[in-house]
Amino acid sequence: MTRRRTPSGDLPPGYRPLALLADGRRLETWDAFDEARGTRCVVKLLRAERRHEPRVRQAVLLEGHLATTLAHPHLVRGYDVHDDPPAVVLETLRGATLAALVDEEPLGLADVAELGCQLASVLGYLHRHDWLHLDLKPDNVVVDHGKAVLIDLSLAGRPGAGRPGAGTRGYLAPEQATGRGLSAATDVWGLGMTLIEALARTAPYGDEATWESRRRWPLVHRRMPRAPEGLDDLPEEVRALLAACVSVDPAGRPLLAEVRSALEPLRSPATPVDDVLAPLAPRR
Template identity: 70%
Template structure:
């Protein structure tokens, strides 16, 4: 049974208390496995911000600390209209980062309400291609693209959460979100821009249909190299609603290819989405 002092130490910082120097708590937004996310007031900028603070019980794990510090460095050094803006990063008194407050709804919430039209999905695809290309040109992969990590604010899609961002090559096997991660992410081998293209394909497919192409619990057999096999019988990923242009259907089928070599590059995704968005 957890001790009283320990329990108090793990409790959220109370409303009105200083979270970090110059930042006071408005409300706890989320209590995650690694990070607590707060709505806070930035006293210097005199505005509301989001603060992601490493939980006290995870601060002795070097791998977790390094991951949070990397995310803080990335989000404060990268700047793109479709990427959440980082305002500050902290190593002491605790690993943390300060982000802009976004007032829109997540793409996941919008899709849960109703699927999007093909022209809207094409516009969304163009915005996500733009930010993914920006990351890729700097040799970073996002590796966790999904509707819950996209906020739509006045028609502008903003990509969130660089906690799993990594370099091409090898990575931690299974890092990602079930239903969205690519087969090579399950293996932790051969990560490339094509891995994000897979996540983009899943996301756009879900926006059109309201469902994930391989199911919401889909994962991949990680004990083999090739051919990769699905742990569950997948639905056909090319079954889309009537009225979806053939070009979009073919594009998504390519993005969802199990072999990364068969997936289109972002340039091809951009060309198709540009034609369909007009």
């Protein structure tokens, strides 16, 4: 096991560390000042003790490549990627994570419909470039005055096979447990989980949900799925849509275009987007 050391903060030249935002097993995430741009930024820096690991190093550089070459209004923007030390420089986002906002109160249907359409848009963009996000959850969505931005491309990968078990416990799609059959449907699972949690403040498979990773089908859930509270008052078609998004069988999940088509009429067309998602704006 790799021994974890104190964060180094040895950012690439031209970036001044301001505060440590997160200290993970692989990465140090810093609030920093970009001397060349004259603005604050976020620097995700590979921990010093893990820089000799080719797979981890390549994952950081891949995230930087994606963040700096893919551009979408609802995707975090990357400024630079550095090889020595391996680091990704990202824009500083205002607002709060969806997880923090939902902790205060669940969202209404119109807000969730707007959120779902925005996330379906950015996921569709990634899929058209043959990439999967593979870690969609409320913690990886930042919302500011009506605009949702998808962050954290550290687990992004191609459709097909992947590392077994890669994902977040409680949000892991069944096929991610085995690392086989990853597809656009895997991100639909993450979208469904995120929208359900936004409405009900609970994940339908439990916060500690995991899946058996032995190579057999069907996968066995270690905890029985439970019907989340807070959805009873939703229209039947919405409940059916969300249930389909988190179908254990990827073939039973709707296409992103179908999700967006179902949610579009539920948005508030006469209201500016900034007002529609006003409950998502951070409290000041």
